Amino acid sequence: MAPEGAPALVLAVPGVPSTATRSLAEEVVSIARSELPGLDARIGYLDGDDSEFPTLRAVLARTAEERAARYEQAVAAGAEGLKEPDGPVAVVVPLLAGPDSALLRRLRQAVMDSRVAAELTDVLGPHPLLAEALHVRLSEAGLARADRARLFTVATAADGIILASVGGEEAVQAAGITGMLLAARLAVPVMAAALDQDGSISSVAEQLRSAGSQQLALAPYLIGPEIDAGLLAAAAEEAGCATAEALGAYPAIGKLALAKYTTALGIAPQQPQGAPVR
Numbered sequence: 001m002a003p004e005g006a007p008a009l010v011l012a013v014p015g016v017p018s019t020a021t022r023s024l025a026e027e028v029v030s031i032a033r034s035e036l037p038g039l040d041a042r043i044g045y046l047d048g049d050d051s052e053f054p055t056l057r058a059v060l061a062r063t064a065e066e067r068a069a070r071y072e073q074a075v076a077a078g079a080e081g082l083k084e085p086d087g088p089v090a091v092v093v094p095l096l097a098g099p100d101s102a103l104l105r106r107l108r109q110a111v112m113d114s115r116v117a118a119e120l121t122d123v124l125g126p127h128p129l130l131a132e133a134l135h136v137r138l139s140e141a142g143l144a145r146a147d148r149a150r151l152f153t154v155a156t157a158a159d160g161i162i163l164a165s166v167g168g169e170e171a172v173q174a175a176g177i178t179g180m181l182l183a184a185r186l187a188v189p190v191m192a193a194a195l196d197q198d199g200s201i202s203s204v205a206e207q208l209r210s211a212g213s214q215q216l217a218l219a220p221y222l223i224g225p226e227i228d229a230g231l232l233a234a235a236a237e238e239a240g241c242a243t244a245e246a247l248g249a250y251p252a253i254g255k256l257a258l259a260k261y262t263t264a265l266g267i268a269p270q271q272p273q274g275a276p277v278r
Helices: 019-035 056-076 101-114 128-140 168-186 200-210 229-239 251-265
Strands: 008-013 041-045 090-094 118-120 160-165 190-194 216-220
Touching: 008 019, 008 056, 008 251, 019 041, 019 251, 041 056, 056 090, 056 101, 090 101, 090 251, 101 118, 128 168, 128 216, 128 251, 160 168, 160 200, 160 229, 168 190, 190 200, 200 216, 200 229, 216 229
Parallel strands: 008 041, 008 090, 090 118, 160 190, 160 216
Antiparallel strands: none
C-alpha cells in the first residue's frame, strides 16, 4: 500500500496529445496503481491544452491545492496532533525510455513554473526490463525468436538490430547500454542510432551490413508519444529494413515508472528485476 499522505505520481507525457496517447498513459498509470495500491497517480501533458489534455503545470498546481484543502478540512474537523504536510507534493516521472535534453529542459521548466514542490526523476532507461520489452516487440513483429533458448526458428528473424532513439548523441549512448542487453538476449549485433539526426539510421544500417548482417530490423527505443510515427516509418524505409512497434504500454513501462517514484521517496529501494521472456 502507498503510505498515507504520500506525494502523487505525475506521469509527464511528451509529444502532441491525442486519444491514443491518453489511452497509453492511462494504461501505464493503471499498471503502476496495480503494483502499489492506494497510489495517487495522475497524468500531465507537456504540450497539453488544459481542457481535454491538462498540462503538467496545471496538474501539479491542482495536486498542491487538493493537498492543502485536505489538510484544512482535517484541521476544521478537529483532528489532533496533525502536522502540516511537508516534502514534495508530487514526483514527476517522464514517460521517456532515454534522455532527451530538450524535452527534459522543458519538463524542468514546467515544474518550476508550477511553483509546486515537486521532484523530477530520471528517464526510465537504461534497464534490463526495457531489453525484455524490445525483445517482445521484435518477436511480435516476427523479427526475433520469442524464446531465448532458440527452441524454434522464425524465418524472418533479423540478424542485425538498429535501436532507434531520439535525443541526439546522449540518447544513442544510453540506448547502447540497453542494446548490449538486447544483443545478449538475441545473440545478434545491436547498434543504436538517432532518429532525430539526419543519416544516423542509414549509416548504422550500412555498418551492420558491411559487418555481415543481411536482414536488418528497426527496434524503436521509444515509448511512442515522444515522436511522430511518420519519422519512424521513413527511417525504416531509408534503411531498407522492417520495423517493430514502439514500446507503448508494455507492463515494464508502468513498473519502471513506479520504481522511479518509490526510489525518489525512499519507500522501496529495490528496482524491479528483468524476467526472461518465455
